[in-house]
Amino acid sequence: MNLELSDEAQEYGRQAQRALGAAGGDELVRQVESDPAVRPRLVEPVLAELGAWELAPREDAAELEAAAALCRSVGYWAVPYPVAERLARPGDLDLDGLVVVADPAPAAAVADLDLRWAAVRLSGQRSTAAARAPAGLARDVAFVAALDMEYVDEHGAKDAALGLLLPCWTLLGMLDRAIDLTVEHVQVRVQFGKPLAAFQAVQFQLTDAEVERSGVDVLARYALWSVQAGDDDALNDALALRLAVLEAAEIVFRVAHQLHGAMGFCDEAVLSWLSRYSQPLRRLPFGLSATRQQLTRRIGRRGLTGLFSDPLQSGRTDYAL
Amino acid sequence: MSPSATALRAELRRLVHERLPRDFLGAFTDDPVDLETAQQFCRLLAERGLLCLAWPEEFGGRGASPWEQTVVREEMWAYHEPRGAQYMGVNWVGPAIMRHGTAEQRHLQLPPIARGEVIWCQGFSEPDAGSDLASVRTAARRDGETWLVSGQKIWTSYATIAQWCFLLTRTATGEKKQHGMTVFLVPMSRPGIEVRPIRSMLGPHHLNEVFFDDVRVTCADVLGSVDDGWKIVQEVLSYERVGIARYARCERLLQTAPSALGEQWDALPEELTGRWARMLTHCRRARLLAYRVVALQSDGRVRPADAAAYRIAVTRLDQDSAEVLMDIIGLASLTSQAARQFQRAVEDHWRYSQAATVASGSIEMQRILLSRSLLVAL
Numbered sequence: 001m002n003l004e005l006s007d008e009a010q011e012y013g014r015q016a017q018r019a020l021g022a023a024g025g026d027e028l029v030r031q032v033e034s035d036p037a038v039r040p041r042l043v044e045p046v047l048a049e050l051g052a053w054e055l056a057p058r059e060d061a062a063e064l065e066a067a068a069a070l071c072r073s074v075g076y077w078a079v080p081y082p083v084a085e086r087l088a089r090p091g092d093l094d095l096d097g098l099v100v101v102a103d104p105a106p107a108a109a110v111a112d113l114d115l116r117w118a119a120v121r122l123s124g125q126r127s128t129a130a131a132r133a134p135a136g137l138a139r140d141v142a143f144v145a146a147l148d149m150e151y152v153d154e155h156g157a158k159d160a161a162l163g164l165l166l167p168c169w170t171l172l173g174m175l176d177r178a179i180d181l182t183v184e185h186v187q188v189r190v191q192f193g194k195p196l197a198a199f200q201a202v203q204f205q206l207t208d209a210e211v212e213r214s215g216v217d218v219l220a221r222y223a224l225w226s227v228q229a230g231d232d233d234a235l236n237d238a239l240a241l242r243l244a245v246l247e248a249a250e251i252v253f254r255v256a257h258q259l260h261g262a263m264g265f266c267d268e269a270v271l272s273w274l275s276r277y278s279q280p281l282r283r284l285p286f287g288l289s290a291t292r293q294q295l296t297r298r299i300g301r302r303g304l305t306g307l308f309s310d311p312l313q314s315g316r317t318d319y320a321l
Numbered sequence: 322m323s324p325s326a327t328a329l330r331a332e333l334r335r336l337v338h339e340r341l342p343r344d345f346l347g348a349f350t351d352d353p354v355d356l357e358t359a360q361q362f363c364r365l366l367a368e369r370g371l372l373c374l375a376w377p378e379e380f381g382g383r384g385a386s387p388w389e390q391t392v393v394r395e396e397m398w399a400y401h402e403p404r405g406a407q408y409m410g411v412n413w414v415g416p417a418i419m420r421h422g423t424a425e426q427r428h429l430q431l432p433p434i435a436r437g438e439v440i441w442c443q444g445f446s447e448p449d450a451g452s453d454l455a456s457v458r459t460a461a462r463r464d465g466e467t468w469l470v471s472g473q474k475i476w477t478s479y480a481t482i483a484q485w486c487f488l489l490t491r492t493a494t495g496e497k498k499q500h501g502m503t504v505f506l507v508p509m510s511r512p513g514i515e516v517r518p519i520r521s522m523l524g525p526h527h528l529n530e531v532f533f534d535d536v537r538v539t540c541a542d543v544l545g546s547v548d549d550g551w552k553i554v555q556e557v558l559s560y561e562r563v564g565i566a567r568y569a570r571c572e573r574l575l576q577t578a579p580s581a582l583g584e585q586w587d588a589l590p591e592e593l594t595g596r597w598a599r600m601l602t603h604c605r606r607a608r609l610l611a612y613r614v615v616a617l618q619s620d621g622r623v624r625p626a627d628a629a630a631y632r633i634a635v636t637r638l639d640q641d642s643a644e645v646l647m648d649i650i651g652l653a654s655l656t657s658q659a660a661r662q663f664q665r666a667v668e669d670h671w672r673y674s675q676a677a678t679v680a681s682g683s684i685e686m687q688r689i690l691l692s693r694s695l696l697v698a699l
Contacts, residue, residue: 002616003609003612003613003616004616179695183695186696187696197696200689203688203689203692203696204685204688204692207629207630207633207691207695210626210630210691211630211634211691214610214627215603215606215607215609215610215634218606218609218610218612218613219602219605219609222605222609240601240602240605243598243599243602244602244603244606247599289595292595292598292599293591293595295598295602296594296595296597296598301579301580301586302579303575303576303579303601304598304601304602304604304605306572306576306601306604306605306608307399307569307572307573307576307608308399308572308573308577309576
């Protein structure tokens with residue numbers, strides 16, 4: 001397993017980041033929030049130009065890596081469009097995208113789009129899903145809509161792994177950006193006659209955030225590899241990644257807000273938008289506690305695959321009763 | 322990992338299981354048998370060419386890849402470091418002598434290390450020079466063709482059992498405090514050296530004070546150049562860049578907890594098993610962060626920020642996992658021999674983990690290093 005994306009995928013991610021920046025960058029989310037109807041018109045052509053809809057992440061490892069890199073770039077600009085969800089579309093159902101859902105109130109950030117959705121539960125149960133009208137203004141609900149579900153089958157275990165994985169890459173892109181913004185801010189903002197960056201209390205908070213982001217970076221790559229391999233652990237690995245990225249998001253955004261001070265809450269600060277639009281990714285299909293609970297129940301006594309997960313490998317079972 | 326690395330892991334694990342008692346918790350316990358077990362294990366590794374695997378072939382090693390070295394670090398640390406104090410000689414004393422030693426020093430020092438026969442201690446830290454190592458004051462003052470060393474070292478692990486000391490001294494006062502330092506390779510038997518053990522929660526041999534009272538050293542004892550010792554120290558610290566594979570022991574203990582507890586595992590509160598699952602995720606995270614540093618190293622690249630991020634993540638993991646494991650054993654009735662061994666291993670892990678954020682460079686130094694990289698990034 002390589003811990004870096006392939007050069008091609010990284011280059012594709014950079015191209016996507018440039019293209020999305022040129023198409024409006026931080027302005028995209030502002031424009032779409034004020035007029036949700038422009039969402040498809042503003043974002044879809046750029047993604048089409050990037051060849052996003054031709055990517056076949058389920059069929060080809062290289063394309064899965066490219067899809068992950070694209071999601072990360074989408075997160076970097078907080079692009080208000082369900083790119084990861086569309087890239088995860090099921091191969092065997094004629095639908096436009098896939099969202100992972102959980103009871104009791106299945107929902108996803110797919111409002112105001114004329115797209116047909118598949119939904120999958122962690123159990124592997126699949127449904128078609130139609131988005132209701134959002135329950136409020138985009139500013140308040142970040143395009144989240146309740147879903148009306150119609151049962152399809154129980155064959156979605158692999159869908160669930162991919163459906164959890166790609167949005168984690170989007171959220172990782174948001175963490176990248178939150179740290180970049182914060183690093184930039186603390187070097188410019190002067191207090192007590194010196195930049196905030198000169199204060200060790202500030203430096204140490206930044207390092208805490210960076211350690212979290214860095215950890216997600218490697219776990220995201222691992223989960224990608226696991227999904228590529230298509231083995232039984234893929235869903236557990238995606239859940240472990242989700243657990244880590246949600247923990248990281250809590251820390252990174254808390255640090256970013258703290259170090260931005262009041263400025264970080266203002267609409268003129270990008271952080272404010274990034275932070276608000278990270279919410280659907282962090283809360284749906286389930287938040288930190290439920291993610292941990294799901295992972296714990298799924299791995300049972302077996303634990304996660306690792307250096308000591310296979311007792312036969314060691315020739316004796318350590319400390320076994 | 323390559324097939325050779327996987328085969329090496331299997332070989333090491335087999336040796337551990339065949340040659341180490343199941344209740345082995347490292348060389349540094351109150352039972353001297355454990356120290357002897359470690360010494361024997363080192364000789365066994367040496368006989369099989371596994372002790373100095375990473376050394377170049379010309380010095381008796383196998384020129385192992387960074388990945389093979391990683392496997393050794395993982396397997397040894399997971400099973401309570403059966404190399405005892407000798408990992409230090411193998412990991413960095415030997416390589417430093419290879420790079421900076423004279424032909425005589427190489428001839429004298431390297432073979433005993435490679436045979437697993439010698440223990441070194443590191444004379445670096447002083448009462449007023451911890452993280453700020455360049456502030457060392459132990460002085461070597463000229464006395465004709467020789468020097469007389471006087472001063473005090475502290476926190477010197479293994480000094481009570483070491484035959485040699487890798488001693489950092491001040492030989493001159495330069496423009497900067499990093500100037501004017503010299504490394505001497507000093508036998509611990511030399512007159513004027515006094516070791517005073519410091520009793521601690523970590524167990525015997527870990528912490529000592531070493532006093533030097535006009536200890537005579539000669540040109541033959543100098544490693545590298547006089548007054549240029551800081552360069553060697555920097556290099557030595559960089560050997561420890563990836564450092565101990567702490568995640569391996571954490572992972573082993575966490576992963577074996579359910580079988581150690583048997584049916585009692587199912588009665589644990591879900592909140593606690595949730596923390597356990599979280600720790601397993603953090604083990605994987607730390608391991609992958611280490612692998613990222615190793616992968617760079619394999620390509621001849623160094624990104625200090627990556628190494629620092631790993632060190633911060635793994636030392637926190639060490640302490641967090643120890644707390645979770647202590648909570649787990651606290652809720653179980655551990656009566657069988659295997660379960661009691663697990664309990665002792667967890668308690669040992671907890672004690673040892675308390676030093677994780679202090680030993681081999683404090684976590685604050687790692688944070689300073691990482692923040693420097695971050696703040697010049699833009």
